[in-house]
Amino acid sequence: MSQRVGVVRFPGTNCEFDTVDAVNELGGQAKVLWHGDSDLGDVDAIVIPGGFAHGDYLRCGAIARFSPIMDSIAAFARNGGPVLGICNGFQVLTEAGLLPGALQKNIGLKFLCCMQQIQFVSTTNIVGVGARVGDLLSIPINHFEGNYVCSEDTLRQLEEENRIVFRYTDNPNGSIGDIAGISNEPGNVVGMMPHPERATSMLLGSNDGSSLIQSLLAAGPIPTA
Amino acid sequence: MRFEVKIEVSPRKGIANPEGSTIERTLPALGFKTAGDVRVGKVIRLQVEADSSAAAKTIAQDMCDRFLSNPVIEDASVEVLDT
Amino acid sequence: MRFEVKIEVSPRKGIANPEGSTIERTLPALGFKTAGDVRVGKVIRLQVEADSSAAAKTIAQDMCDRFLSNPVIEDASVEVLDT
Amino acid sequence: MSLAPEDASVHRALGLSDEEYENIHGLLGRHPNHLELAMYSVMWSEHCSYKSSKIHLKRLPTEAPWVLVGPGENAGVIDVGDGIAVAIRIESHNHPSAIEPYQGAATGVGGILRDIFTMGARPIAVMDPLRFGPLDDPRSRWIAEGVISGVSGYGNSVGVPTVGGEVVFDETYKGNPLVNVLAMGTLPVERLVLGRASGVGNLAVLLGASTGRDGIGGVSVLASAGFDETSEDADKRPSVQVGDPFEEKRLLEACLELLDEGLVIGIQDLGGAGITCATSETASRGGAGMDVDISAIHSREEGMEPFELMTSESQERMLAIVEPESLDRVLEISTRWEIAASVIGRVTGDGQLRILDGFDGNVLAELPASTLHDDAPEYDRPLAPPDDLIERRSLDASVGPVDCAANLLALLRDPAWVYSQYDHQLFLNTVVGPGSDGTLLRLRDPKTGRETGRALGMSTDGNHRWCHVDPRQGTAMVVAEAAMNIACVGAEPMAVVNCLNFGNPEHPDVMWQLSEAVDGMSEACTAFNAPVVGGNVSLYNETNAVDIAPTPVVGIIGLHPELSNQPPGITVDSDSMIVLLGQQPKEDVSMAGSLWAWEIGGCKDGTLPEFDLVQTVRTAAFVAEIVQKNRVEAVHDVGEGGLAVALAEMAIQSGIGMLINGFDDHRALFNESGGRVIVALSDTNLESFLKESTNRGVPVQMIGRTGGSSLVLGSTIDLSIAELTSASRDELPQALGQGTVSG
Ligand SMILES: Nc1ncnc2c1ncn2[C@@H]1O[C@H](COP(=O)(O)OP(=O)(O)O)[C@@H](O)[C@H]1O
């Protein structure tokens, strides 16, 4: 169980309180962690939320990865601690080398904010608890740089190791292999472009994101090799 | 001494370059029928304090490798300009 | 003939360059205490079909003024590379 | 200090008239020096002083028990209950956007957000009513694409959702686009702060970006000069400002933290006229004076002149008035957010604004702070209706190449390509986002985040066609349209903000338009009991001496009292009845001012259709109520393009066809008679609904049924949903999504 969730706040992050609300609403206890602190405190899981850390200048996540908190998060992840990067958080995780590949500008060169359908490809990770491969979810995307790229070797490896977590059913941004989210090998670090915290209430149009956050709350540390 | 350094960061060959391809797709519609093979990169200019031009280059190269470019998708070249 | 053209678009002097200043603020934390005055621009490389190098330059300059840059805030330099 | 007697050319070059110069001379009792003159010139510009419009704006209704702050402050504030206040403001950034569309729009968003957090509110929504030249004009496409990217680039990054707006293309805006931006924020009522400096010895701290040569003289140059193609835009180049949303985001968070900790006495954003405006306004509002140390201003460039520092419009800066004891904590918070902070001023008791080179250094300027705005000139400019008004009004706007099906396809335009570039969901409040009528946002307690079970409805509306034909009735209809849009999401109007975009005020017919528009707005706002709590006036919107069509834009905000589920929206189910509410026009209804008349018929004049404001208020109240009570399956008001366009939009969004009886000619299909709403409901509820509507004094008519895959409208239109969809969805991405050139 990962009830206590640390939600990281960089200057320029903007989805931190939405993420906190969603986690609390679903029974967790979220607290905001400042990027300049290196102490994670007593948390069972980390979410790096969406936004524009450091303005997304240079490259998305390029400056954020040097924040003091990132070393602690890397150590936490090495010990199997659950780490979820959403949107900008996914970009930060790739820049920090916790996930492979990179996120480039959308193929249409426009920011995109809309509901998107994604499909579970792998459930052996921290967002897949209780899900089945093939499950379809409607979750909003909200990004300019969501076009996942990696080398062919990496892509093959992701496929072989069953680390593609979600694919888009209708690719909005040009991502290689329609990839919407991936994990590290043990499955305790996941990065995804869609925003599950924006899909936690029918009043706002969808609650398909709730199960992903509940999964995070249910997932304990995953043993790493 | 202060040296002016120019770093050019360009999309790696073989990696899609959405900006370049969009410009390329767009040009004919805008009346530029004769252009192609567009690649868009970044150029970063900065001042470095160092003892020699070679030292300035080493510093800039290090900056580039660790921070200014992402080798997964980008190539970078570093040049120390005459002052 | 095909010419390779390189266009560099940079923020005009005196105009704020938020990306450059943000990078500049970050450098000391990475251990680069000696660098400053960072400006970030764009570099665009493309092929132009033209009768002469001068004609290629004219085409690229036009592209640059009307499409690739806004002279109100950016300076652009066009260079036809040897081939 | 050295006071050079002025030679006439300097004040004129700064945009001050001889009379205004004499005025300054009188106020000071001596000749002003150059710096003083520069300060008066920016503060007495049209943009800052509203000198041509003030006299008319006084006629707007501005009061209601729930209005906490009316026009005159940085933003209007209303009390929405539960201890929550809402701050709202709209502004134009028309002229900057004509030169550098991306940055013009970006800095427009930045500026309006600062107006909101200045009041102590966290901005939670932006809306962007946009108007451009025609899509077949390359430069207009370039401007449109740049502006939309600028709103997207800045708004998304600064982290405030853009939840609605408008996008209009018309010949009248060729060369002079209208980029208006509205922002809204919420705050605990007790945290309301006003931009005033009081307490002798208190400090003025300049927060945020460093001051560069951005927009030097921009206020006078950009706001009071029209653009003609002959004059080289290059002259205006140095005036362009570049926005930094990341700086703004840090500034916003830092300021909200300062306010949370009660560290500021007053706070003021720096907009037009920069430090001159912020220091003089805070001082004079607080009945105080201020000493300003120009050498303490953190600047971006070396060697900036005092007048440059004092009038620079560099973005992302705020001025906070703090007690000396609080300074350390203020600096600590600034450091944490990586925000530069410099003590640039001290509050004094003598009402003078003194500009010094070092607090103990030379006096560079000294003037009574209040004279910069209280004594700004106020003009009652000559006004007169156009000479040919009677002739124009006698024209018949219903003639033209009638082909109803083709006309409908030509009039459809889905703005989704625009708003899908905007984060419209951040903060998890967006119950109804862009794409229907009004926007509906959950109202949550700004302190605790707790839901109140209520929601805010918002809409922005303008209509230059109606206002060209008749600025008075046209403006009243615009307000009514806005009110109807929020009624469609269940909200009842509480307040209005407005942006008056007009041509050259030195033209008597433009002043007449403005005056008429103010009267029309007053009538409608009074009828809807929605006072005007703020606004902005943008004049000199002209190209080659041709004024734009009068374009008052309103933003409306209202409350949905009990939100339990999503409002019905504009999508219908299959096999439902379609009912039209509101006064139905006669068969020979005027087409004047309609989209059809302008785009298809080519006639821009005539007399507007009759408009019954009282009936419209009644219909809007009824619509809000049936939406709140979930009595209908779908609801959509009839606006631009008339009934045919409204029905087509519903069919497209639902992917379901309709069979509508009657409406056999283009007048019936495309007239824009106001105050009408389409609803869909099931057979079983029909009887009682018709009865109730009639009892409530709302005319009602059953017009058809949903189903199938075509829109069949009377005897003239039978179009497949697929055809309608591509006509509507493809236009903007094809015109703007493929790259644009500056002309
Ligand atoms: N520039 C824009 N930015 C954001 N939303 C927009 C923009 N233009 C239009 N929209 C949205 O699209 C929908 C339809 O707009 P419009 O046709 O102007 O509505 P109406 O006629 O009901 O006033 C509205 O929800 C509006 O907020």
Ligand SMILES: [Mg+2]
């Ligand atoms: Mg509407």
